[in-house]
Structures are given as C-alpha cells and as structure tokens.
Amino acid sequence: MVELNNISYSIKGKHLTNGVSANFEKGMIHLILGPNGAGKSTLIKLISGEHHPNAGSIKIEEQNLQDIPLKTHAKFRAVLSQNLALSFPLSVKEVVMMGRYPHFEGKATTLDDEICVKAMQLFDIHEMQNRNYLSLSGGEKQRVQFARVFAQIWQAVPGKSRLLLLDEPLTFLDIYYQYDLMKKIRDFMVVNADLTIIGVVHDLNIAAKYADTILLMDDAKLVKHGANQEVLTKENIYTVFKVEVENRFEVV
C-alpha cells in the first residue's frame, strides 16, 4: 500500500528522517513508536505529502506520491495532525462537514449529510452537533476531529485504497476514550477492508494491543519494523527509550 524507499528529509543540515525504508501493507494498523524528536511526526508528514523528501521515493499503491493531484488524493487519504488551531466560532457539524469538502462541489449532498451524521454518531458527538467548537473541551474537540477525518474517508473510492494518517491522535483523551477510540478504529476496519492506518502513538500498551505492525524509530532512523511481539522486546525498548521493562508486552 505505502512504500518508503530509503527516504531522507533534512532542514538546515539536520536530518529529521534518515534513510528510512518500510512497506506498509494494506488493511492493517501500523503504529510508529519512538522517543520525542525521533522523527515520527516528520515521517507522517512525508507520507501525507506535506513535506517532500530530499532523497528517496514514496509510493502509494505503486504510484509516486508527488504524481497524485492534491484534490484527487484528498478523496481517499485523510490526515489528523497535531496542533489544530481553529480560532473562529464554528459548529461541530460544520467542522465535521469539512471532511466531505473533497467530495462535493458547491452545496453538500444528502449523502454528505448522512455520512456526517454517521461519523458524529460513531464518535459520540452527535448530540453536540450545533454547539460551538471553541466551547468544547480538549477531548471533545479531538473526537470532533476524528469524526471529520473519518467522514473524509467514510466510503470506498473505486480503484483506490483508503489511507488514514494519525499523528498522536490520542492526546487530550482520557484512558477510557483512548481505548474506546482504538476499538472503534478496529471495528471500522473490519467492514472497510481497503483502509490502511498509519499512526503515531506514545502508549506502548495501546500499540501492543491494537497495532498489526510496529515501527520503532530513534534519532531519525528506523530501528525496527515488524509484528508487535518481535518489535516490543525488552532489549529494543531499552535501546530506544532507555527504560527498563519487566517483560515483553503481551498482546491481549
């Protein structure tokens, strides 16, 4: 689905991504782990097309990333980034509807409306759809953003596989919602088999429980990429995070 071929990205001589190669298979959740400044978010920004690598190539379903037109790409690729700075009063419904913008010209269709309602119901924000986004708590805002990116890729696009990129999506959420959201993402993927998710998380337990593959990064480089049990070993975790853990993380 997504193929990174020896990509590097640097700003002012400092490597933020250094020779990373990886292959992300379709229909799976791939989670990126690593200490602060390891280059996790940069990797997401490279895959989303926000940054262009200085060297190497990124292919999405055999197609070069820079050859995919921005407008077409937005129909099957959604990104939830950190630091969303919305400073104007908008209703929750209006924010979620933005996810449908790539799909209609002019006015929203009934289909777009229906999808918004379903996405809002999925993330328990349907009751607050007329509330001002600015008046919500951090966790509620995050759920609205989830509904927005899910609305964007709610339906399969003929001939294309959907891709969802999540940059630290669980910030601002309490433990209940962190697990609740990961479970919802899992359930959504069961019925949407073409969807691939690549995300950055900090919680090793969440990664162990929900990821299909884990990508361990440190100092702009890829340390290890593979199935959970292979990657989350005591030794690997110590090398990257400098933290002693008791045992290998069990996948429950």
Next chain:
Amino acid sequence: MKQNKTKIIGVILLILLIILSVLSAKFGAVKISNQEIWNGFLHLFSGTAPSALNERIFIQIRLPRVIMGVFVGAALAVGGVLMQALFRNPIVEPGLVGTSSGAAFGAALYFVLGATFGLQLGEWILPLAACLGGILSTALVFYLSQSKKNNKTAVISILLTGIAINALFLSGVGFLSYIARDPQARSITFWNLGTLSGAYWEGLYFVISITVLCILLSLRFSKQLNALMLGEQEAKMLGVEIRQLKIKVLLVNVIMVAVATAFVGVIGFVGLIVPHLLRMLNGSDNRFLIWSGAILGALVLTASDLIARLLLAPAELPIGIVTSMIGVPVFIFLLRRTNYFF
C-alpha cells in the same frame, strides 16, 4: 434548524436595507417626498427627463449616492470577510495588504500633479489614479513578501509587509499634502475621509459590475476558505491548493476594494466590524459570511451616509468620520464580550 436561522437573518437584513435605502433617498439637505420618488422612478424607466427640481435631485444626485453606498458597503464588508478568512485572523481589514493606502497615494498624486500642471483631465482620472495606486501597492506587498528560498508566501509575512508598505504610502501621502497648496491639501484630506457625495451614474455602473462579479467569485472560494480555518496544512490535506487560493482571493479583494475606494475615498472599519457582527450572530461559515456580509455592509454604509448627511445638515460630514465614530465603540464592545483565541 441552522439553515432556517441563516434564512431569517438574510430576510431581516434585506428588509432593513430596503427601509434604510428609502430613508436615505428621502432625507438630506433637500427632503424628497414619496410622490417625487415615485415620479422620479417613472421618468427613469420611461427615459423622459424630469422637470421638477426635486425629481432631478432624486435621479441625478440622491439615487446614485444611495446605490453607491449599497455597493461600496457590500464590497468593503466582503473584502473584510475574505481577508479575515485568508489570514485566519479576525482583526484584519481589507486595506491591510496596502490597497487603501496605495489608493490614497494615487489620489493625492492626482490632486497635486493635476493642480501643479493645471491639467484638465476628465472625471475618470481620479478613480483611475486611485485604483492603480491601490493595485500597485498590493502587488508590491505580495511581491516583497515572497520568500526567496522556497517560493512560499507565508501569510504572516504578507501581513507584516502590508504594515510596512502602508506606512510607506501614507508617508508619501503626508509628503504630498505638505508640498501641496491649501486647496489641494484639503482635497487630499477629504478624500482620505471618504464621501459618497460625488456618485454619478457612469461610475456607478462600473462599481456595480465589479462588485457583483467579485462577490460571486468570492462565494466560489467559501468552501476552501472554510477549510483554511483549520490551518494551511490541514486545508491542503482536504485538497485545497493553498498558493492558488491565496493569489485568487487577494486578486479578487484588491480589485473589489481598489475600485470601491477609487470612487468614494478611504472608508475604514466597515470591513472590520461587519464580519465580526455576523460571526457573533451565526458562526464563521464563509458562505454565510460572504452573502450576509454584503447585505450588512451595504446596510452599515447606508446608515452611516444618512447620519453623515443629517448630523450637521445642511452641511455634511465625511463618511469615514462617521464609520470610525460608530465603528470603534462597537469594535471594542465586541472584543470585550467575545472570547477570541489567537
């Protein structure tokens, strides 16, 4: 529910605008009766020349003035909506990118040079000079704010360059007023305070076509401008070509505001306050802000013009003084009761 609310707001604003426009046509140095207005319209549509003095005043002076106020108000308010959306900052005015100071400089140059060389140029030369000045200064702001490194135009650098260029052109206006003779210096000062009193039909046709065209174009950008509220990168991820959008929106704004300013002079605060008022009423959806901004902008400027004519009747105040006198307290009131997060 929400859609009903926007419709109700639209209808109420439109009714108010019509009432105010009629009042504005009636009152002033000369009071015009309903019967005279009616006869005036009959003459207008049948193409016959009116005989009565008041009917002539209505057709040749009052009516163009009222219509000019409506369209200039709409242009300034929609310009404000566009700029605030583009800069993702609710304290931005349409003139911020240099348009109005450039127009003021163009007009000042016309006053001083025209008088010095005793040129007898037609009535189109002043708006032309102002319009060119406005477009030139905005182009300068846009050019200078481009980063050489990666050919990107950061919004904040447009904003700061705009402040610098504004200062430059205003000092140019100051210099011209300093070297000008008294009558020209007075013309410059008055022009900088704005007035609708010079409205005439030919100029009006021009302002109407440009304003209507630009507002229709603006509506096409409303979805992309909404997405921009999330942030530039997020909008890009929703398929918005940021650079193209910036250029198009700036172009529409500069043409609309430069043309409006060219015919009536510099009028402040309308473009700043109208979008604020509407956001408080019904949120920040740009589609709503653009069309309702056009109506409310027209309403505010019509009301200001009426006040400008009545306050010291039979003399009249420059309209820019009125908009600022009303605008500043309203603006401060809004700032104090709304919690904007910057």
